Structure formats: structure tokens, C-alpha cells
Amino acid sequence: VQLQASGGGLVRTGDSLSLACSASGRPFGRFFMGWFSQSPGRERELVATINMSGGHTLYADSVKGRFTISRDNAKNTVYLQMNSLKPEDTAVYYCAASGRLIWSTRGDHKAYEYWGQGTLVTVSS
Numbered sequence: 600v601q602l603q604a605s606g607g608g609l610v611r612t613g614d615s616l617s618l619a620c621s622a623s624g625r626p627f628g629r630f631f632m633g634w635f636s637q638s639p640g641r642e643r644e645l646v647a648t649i650n651m652s653g654g655h656t657l658y659a660d661s662v663k664g665r666f667t668i669s670r671d672n673a674k675n676t677v678y679l680q681m682n683s684l685k686p687e688d689t690a691v692y693y694c695a696a697s698g699r700l701i702w703s704t705r706g707d708h709k710a711y712e713y714w715g716q717g718t719l720v721t722v723s724s
Contacts, residue, residue, distance in 0.1 A: 600625040600713050604694045606646045607718030610684055620694030620715055627675040631697045636669060636690035643708040646692065647679060657706055665695040684722045691717040697704050
């Protein structure tokens with residue numbers, strides 16, 4: 600499956616931003632989806648994941664209550680709504696897909712076999 604992320608940009612503290620990741624090539628509804636972030640010098644980190652039906656989500660503690668992951672299987676797209684952004688949210692955000700991960704590993708970036716190109720989110724103070 601090919602993933603194309605979009606929606607990054609430069610915003611101010613407290614602003615909102617919405618990311619989208621469109622998928623193509625294989626039936627989207629068969630894939631567990633995730634958003635991960637990576638800052639310079641740091642390992643890729645979990646932001647949020649969502650299961651195939653959209654009925655189950657997982658969030659990093661740092662974004663709970665501020666970010667919302669969702670998906671539209673009819674549009675082959677997964678979204679990340681980011682509210683109340685903070686400077687520490689600054690990172691490149693990647694969408695990822697897995698058709699075979701084990702449930703307990705869904706928060707581990709190494710469990711995902713497909714990756715988008717990343718979109719930069721910069722939050723100024």
C-alpha cells in the first residue's frame with residue numbers, strides 16, 4: 600500500500616492543524632493505521648493508532664485529549680486532528696499501515712511495514 604501524508608505546516612501555540620493520509624494500492628480497510636512523530640535526534644514515537652474498523656484507538660499520553668485519530672475507509676484516508684498545539688509537538692509526522700501486526704505491538708513503530716513520506720509540523724511559541 601502507498602501512503603501520502605499532507606496537512607503539515609507552521610502554526611502558533613494553541614492553534615489547530617489537521618493531517619490527512621491517503622492510501623492506495625490495496626484495500627484500505629484491511630490495514631491498521633498509525634501516526635508517528637519524529638524530532639531530530641529522537642526515535643520515531645507513537646502519536647495515535649486506529650484499528651481497521653475505526654472502533655479502537657490508542658494515543659500517546661502526551662496527546663490525549665488534544666489529538667484525535669479517525670479514518671474514512673470509503674475515502675481510503677486516515678486523519679489526525681491536532682488541537683491545542685504546543686512547541687513540543689514540533690516534529691515530522693508519519694502515517695503508517697500494517698496488515699499483520701500483533702495487537703500488543705500496535706504502539707511500536709517497528710510493527711508497521713508501510714510508511715508515508717512524512718509531513719512537517721512546526722509549532723512556534
